[in-house]
Amino acid sequence: MKLPDVKLKGTLADRTYIALKNAIIDLELKPGQLITEEELSSMLGVSRTPIRTALNNLQYDGLIKVIPGKGTYVTEITEKQVLDLMSVRELLEGLSVQLAARMRTEEDIENLKFILYKQEETFKGKFKNKKAFLDIDYDFHRYIASISKNEYLERLLSNVLMNSRRFLNASTMEAFLDCVIDEHNMIFECIIIQDEYKAKEYMQKHIDNIKMRMYDSIIEVK
Incomplete structure (x- = not known):
């Protein structure tokens, strides 16, 4: 799976957030899928810092959820x-x-x-x-x-x-x-x-x- 290009306007954190948000909305990142900072960092070619900022924003949007002791998951669709x-x-x-x-x-x-x-x-x-x-x-x-x-x-x-x-x-x-x-x-x-x-x-x-x-x-x- 290839995530959208982050070569968009804005800061690196903004571009990373947009790329991940689009990947979730377009179902490139599947509902219920486990995602890690390491994996996303490698896919987008950015450090973990903008990934972490993007994940915080995505959690606020309700697109991901963090389960203590288990990890970060794309929100299910029910x-x-x-x-x-x-x-x-x-x-x-x-x-x-x-x-x-x-x-x-x-x-x-x-x-x-x-x-x-x-x-x-x-x-x-x-x-x-x-x-x-x-x-x-x-x-x-x-x-x-x-x-x-x-x-x-x-x-x-x-x-x-x-x-x-x-x-x-x-x-x-x-x-x-x-x-x-x-x-x-x-x-x-x-x-x-x-x-x-x-x-x-x-x-x-x-x-x-x-x-x-x-x-x-x-x-x-x-």
Whole structure:
């Protein structure tokens, strides 16, 4: 297994954290996998100091857990975690889209339209690109949060969306991606006409649908 390149912007500790976080989210580091500073240091070609800093941040994110006397493990994915996380996401995103519908600008509308266009493009053709689709899905929800102009809400949603992305990667949801596009378009239409209550209703229904699809299709990743 090869971890993502750490040649990104920021300090060495920041780049190491991003590389490891992406490896966990993309399931290159498997749920339940034992990881050590020595192993990660060798894989990324960095000393243990930035590895240790990165692991502290990943533990705060809920992506790894430290078991005294046993070691450090990538957090497991369980059905309860899916239900708990998506219940929180449903509440946060309901508020996020409600504020976005109220405060959006014409520039925001154009940006969201372009995001949805890119998402539909990844879904065309015989070979659908799930990773690209989920990348843009993340952009769609993050952009809506940014329109809310509530930095606390944005920060909370950033962590929730990150963990949600890992769960989506561990699921077999390809058959439902067309439904996601339809639901995104319904939310977008409500934002355009600034119907904040309908936008909230559609967003919460969208998140609830994802929760049920994810719960039904979550797979054990070894």
